Amino acid sequence: MPLAFLTSLYFEGYPRWLPEPWRLLKATTAISTIALTKWYTSGRPNPAERNMHGRVVLITGGTSGIGAATAYELAQRGAQVVLLTRLPPTDAFLAEYVDDLRARTGNHMVYAEQVDLADLHSVRQFATRWIDNAPPRRLDMIVLCAATMVPPGGKRVETEEGVEVTWMVNFLANFHLLGILSPAIRAQPFDRDVRIVVPTCSSYIASPRLDVEIQEKEWTPQTAYARSKLALMVFAKAYQKHLDAYKRPDQLPMTARVVLVDPGLARTPGMRRWLTRGSLWGLLVYVVLYFFAWLFLKSPTMAAQSLLFAAMESSLVRLPGGRLFKECMEVDCARKDVDDEEVAKKLWEASDKLIERVEKQQAVKRARAKKEQEKSEEEAKKAAQVDEIESLVGAITRGKAKAAKETQKKNGKRGKAAGSSTNSYKLRRPPFSILSGPHASPVAHGYVYQDAPRGDGKSAGPRL
Structure with a gap:
């Protein structure tokens, strides 16, 4: 041809x-x-491969975006995936999502646990349940994909506990979760390759220093997001040192590794919310210009390749932890203060104090709410008892009234019956009496019939 x-x-x-x-x-x-x-913009595919059968993976943000793609790839390779979501496992959407993920991957070892990263008490409840098991539960990997951001031009948003939402979800909740799960990570056997995969973003480069407090007037969504990512990176480096400092009872080295990953820019719900500024007009522009978003932004699957490389590359267990990977390659951090121990120490102490203060305040509120609830339940119980007694008294009263009414009806019927029997007796009385004596008329046998005297009260029968 x-x-x-x-x-x-x-x-x-x-x-x-x-x-x-x-x-x-x-x-x-x-x-x-x-x-x-x-x-070029799609990024490099993951060159590593690993058998994930039997490995237990905790993943946050596993229901959308890069986290969903990572959960799918790990479940497809046989890992036992535990999705940490803010929705309860009984939620219809979450149950359908888990069933669909099981069907697509052919892996039925996919579960969901409720962990609201905007609530420190919810994080503590889950982490405490996890480490309370004896013997310790198996834990091979933690992937922290959950993140949030306020659209550009948006106002500062705080959680119910009074913490700025970006700082809470992107950093403080992860700090709290890993802090409580630290005994479970250190209790894993020596031959178990435990990894903590921490996704980050290149926006940390533009973040202000962590030791400089941001005034409320200076707060912007961009600054808040970049600062939370910088704090997460500083904490990840410090957490690796915290794990390395632990001395195992068997005197063997710690094999847990913290791996930082920059997945790049992708077409995720968070990125779409950022580009559209959270408005319908922005969404319309996004749809019209979707070709450019498709051209310059990665798909969630390609963005997850670097996370999969951090999860499955076998050589990472022989290298020191706290390294940063991008496009499945190791890169250097763009800021020196990421490795600053003094900054990490201050961040760690400030975060501990903030969590302690918030949890105390929330504990007092919960105790007060519980007391009020118990009081309201007691009042409701007393009111129910009073209503029950009143209904019982009313039933007794109605029963007595009904009995009296029935007795009255019966008495009335008896009176009527007695009256009718008297009248019939009087009617059956013979109109004459048989009398004898001087008033008797001379008839045969010496007996005479005479009218009975009226009103004498004597029997009207025959008398001899």
Whole structure:
């Protein structure tokens, strides 16, 4: 076919049905440029592979975006995936999502646990339940994919506990979770490769220093997000040192590793919310210009490749922890204060104090609410008892009234019956009496019949 085409092109000239060479060159160049740009922006695929059967993985943010793609890939490789979500496992959406993930991966070892990262008490409840098991539960990996951001131009938002929501979800909740799960991580056997995968973002480069407090007037969504990511990176480095400082009872080295990952920019719900500024008009512009979002942003699956590399690369267990990976390659941190021990110490102490203060306040509120609830329940119980007694008294009263009414009816019937029997007796009385004596008339046998005296009260029967 190509030979025949070239032959006709040589002998018959350029065919009319083909575009002009210049147009064809421009179209080919445009298509090639788009293809190369998309190939470059899609990122590098994960070159590592690992058998994940039997491994227990805790993952936050595993129901959307990069976290969902990571959970799918790990479940497909046989890992036991525990999704930490703010929704309860009985929620209809979450139950359907878990069933769908099990069906698509063929792995039924996918579960969900309720952990609201905007609530420190919820984090403590889950982590405490996890470490209370004896013997310690198996734990091979923790992937912290959950994050939130306020759209540009938005106002500062605080959780019910009074903490700024970006700082709470992106940093403080992860700090609290890993702090409580630390005994469970250190209790794992020596031959178990435990990894804590911490996704971050290049926005940490523009963050202000952590030892400088941001005034409320200076707060912006961009600054809050960048600062939370910088704090998470500083804590991840310090947490690796915290694990390395632990001396195992068997005198063997600690094999747990903290791995920092920059997945890049992807078409996730968070990125869409950021680009659209959380408005319908922004969403309309996003839909119209979706081609550019598709061209320059990764898909969630390709963004998850670096996380999968951090989870499955076997050589990482032989390297020191706290390294940063991007596009499945190790890169250096762009800021020196990420490794500053003094900054990490101050951040750790300040976070501990903040958590302690917030939990005390919330404990007092919960105790007060519990006391009020018990009081209201006691009052409701007393009211129910009073209502029960009143209803019982009313029932007794109505029963007595009904009995009296029935007795009255019976008495009335008896009176009527007695009256009717008296009247009939009087009617059956004979109208005459048989008398004897001086008033008797001379008849046969010496007996006479005379009218009975009326009203004498004596029997009207015959008398001799």
